[in-house]
Amino acid sequence: MNPILKVDDLLDSRLMARLDRLDVISRKIFAGKIQGERRSRRRGQSVEFADFRNYSHGDDLRFVDWNIYARLDRLFLKLFLEEEDLSMVIALDMSMSMDGGNPKKFDYARRLAMALGYIGLVNNNRVSLFGFGAERIERLTSMRGRRRTREMGRWLLDRRAEGIGGFTDGMRTIALGGQGRGVLIVLSDFLFPDGYEKGLNYVAGRGFDVFALQLLAPEEMDPARHGLAGDLRLIDIETSKETEVTASTAVLTQYRKSLETYVAGLRDFSVRRSITHQVVETSLDLDTLLLDYLRRRGLLA
């Protein structure tokens, strides 16, 4: 994967064209601050029917169900879910651990954030980007409309992965930040020395439809297949602490068990809090992720 040197490296035009057809969906009904573009755009095509009620004086005649009137000779009014603008928050892990992997998890996360943000912008959602790292939270909030795409790209281009953790503070800031209710997409490897539980607890139950996309590098998923063998001195990219490991079959097997246990723990934690968890191996093609995986997981439609 090419290094990210300019905005176009974050999202190429081919993928951009394919993303135009996608929209971010939420399992929850949110009350937006302003009416969104989507309502007028999809009127009469994909309205979400909610209920009927008797017609009363002053009601908009456009919503009278004339078919029922023809059969029953009574006026019923069709009630539709009011479609509002969607608040889409993308939280980007900027801790040093995201700088690892081949391709780098941070680059993959920035590309993914760019793509998701683009989908949000083109669908006239209110898109906010948060970057959290060690004792720092950087944000680009309340963007709307396709024209903000380059601004968003530049912002992502300027972000750097540095420091340790910051996840808990980042989630707390987002939860208390008054971004409005919407979709929160967390892009992180969730490998935090102090744990992910506290941070996710901040955003779970705050009205967000949370998607936890756990980005893991291929060598993290299967070290043996990616050259991690023999007697190793592993250096933690965040803490610079060294761990001596003899990557024997037994150790590798145990590592895989530990990873599975860790991922399963995150998944269980997420499920119990209505958080959608998805492991994303950074070797996965972004098209496939967006057009297949995330659609199946209900983030995109």
Add this chain to the structure above:
Amino acid sequence: MTLFAVTWLAPLAASIVALSTIPPLVALYFLRLRRTRRVVSSTMLWKRATQDLRANAPFQRLRFSLLLLLQLLALALVVLAIAQPQFEFGESQSRRIVFLIDRSGSMNVNDAPGDRSRLDEAKQLAENRVRSLSSGGIFSGSAPSVMVIAFAKDAQILCPFTDNSAQAITAIQAIQPTDETTALSDSFELARAFSTVTDPDKQSTVEVDAPAYELFSDGRIVDLSQSVLRGGEQVIFHSIGKTTTTNAGIGGVALSRNPNRPEEVQIFARVVNWASEPFAEDIEVFVDDRLRAITPKPVEVPASQDDKALGIRIPGDTQVVFPSLPLPKGGVVEVRIAKHDALIADDRAVVVAAPPESLRVALVGRGAFVMRSILEGMPLESLDVYSLSEWNDKLKKDALTPDTFDVVVLDDAMPDDLSRGRYLIFHSPPIGTGISSYGTKNNLSAQSIRDEHPLLQYVNLNDIFVSSMTAVAAGGDADVIVESSEGPMILTFNRGALTLIYVTFDPMESDWPFQRGFVNFFANSIEWLAAGGSSVADEPLAPGDVAKARLPIGANEISMMYPNGKAIPIDEKDPSNISYGPLRTSGVYRMNWSVPKEKNEPTSMAFAVNMNSRIEGRADAAAEVKFATERVAGIQGGASVETAAWPWLLLAALAVLFLEWWVWLRRV
């Protein structure tokens, strides 16, 4: 060096190798483990994985450096192999080993594997032991020093401490069987004497390097209870022979001439049974190898019994008395058990019956009536009576005059020359003997009496009263037989051609002549002196004794013919006093000599040597030996008691290296 019952033949080489290889190995291990540095997003999961693995691993510490441990183990095995350990199955060992090999009569029992004698088996085991000690292997480990001592009645060093195994083996192979009794104390004394090291820098300090003793014996040793092991001394007992072997033998034989018919002899024999079952067998009498008598029915000998109070086994015995046999010219009388058993030597006993003795005796001095009467009553060939001056005159004419008499009795007289001859002297101190007089003592009685001495056979001196006695100081060659509170009363002296019995008092100044014992003492003295200062003439010798003979003047070309027919020349300038020996095996020895043709004198003398079955006839081997201080269990069949372990250690090292290689392959 001995540690943990293992002899290390080359500890220095092993130490050098260990010091020069183990530290580099450890260093190389860490060098080899220069780990590949890899930057990862997080080591959190790796730490968890390794922690889980350690928690589940049975050998947590070993696992960390299993390869190093395996390499160290292989190297340790190689180092141990270089040290050349020799395992001894529980024995410990000094750098000095004394091989004590029993060559007594009981070691002639043929119950060793292959129907060999116990001595052959002991020699074989000892030889193998020496070879195993000196099997140096591939490196120059120093074998312990070995001393070889053969012991029976006495101990003999056949090979002083040596590192030369060939010398020790040659000494072992040269050990010849004997029929002697078994005494071990001398062996320890000899070994200790050779183990004593005097440090010249510390003139007053004597350091003793206690050796280890390896005893090859059947354990039937007479003086075990008097043998004390000193601090640091260890004994390994190689038990030779079977503990189930039984034996019967002749415990003693004696002849007695009929006083009324001197041409006839009566034969007494004692048959001994060491078995736990009664024994019955015919007993035969041979005279000059011709069967002359046999018991009318098998002689029954009761079984042996254990005396639990004394802790010894007492053999059953039966005395056999044969009818008188005519033996006018003397001869070799042999008593045999008709059927041989495991120990042949004690199945026969020989006694030499001398012809009826006819002695020539001279009485010099006062010629007291009592003495003259006693001598005239004895069956002498001649009795010549001289005054002191007459005797001195004869001496002046011929200095060898004393040799023409078997015994010269000096009755309170001392001739001018007392350099040769056999004398019974009363009262006057003998000149030129170192026996010095220092006055007269009165009113004395006998205080210390050696009843066992042949001179005192049937002589009771407990009631003797002596009114006056010459006080003398006995010299070094004197042997005091009876002693009063003021000095010796009767003593013997033997030096070169001179043998004498000295009674320090005049019998006429005591009440002794009125006692029967005086006559017996006179007769015993005449016989003892005539026999050359030994015991009574006909009594057989025991194995290990020295044969003493008084040959005629002018005898030459003297030789001793052994029971096996081998003749050994004797180089003796004075034929009147010959000592030859020790005679170690039982049987009849014949001393032959030549005399000028004009003399009609005998030219041969026989000596009987008998193994006493009461002392040496016990044939069941002992499973342990009980010293005064401790008991030592025996090792059976200890031919390969020491085994070199270095080939096995190298093999084990190779196996460990293969294992290490396999583990390494699995890891990579």
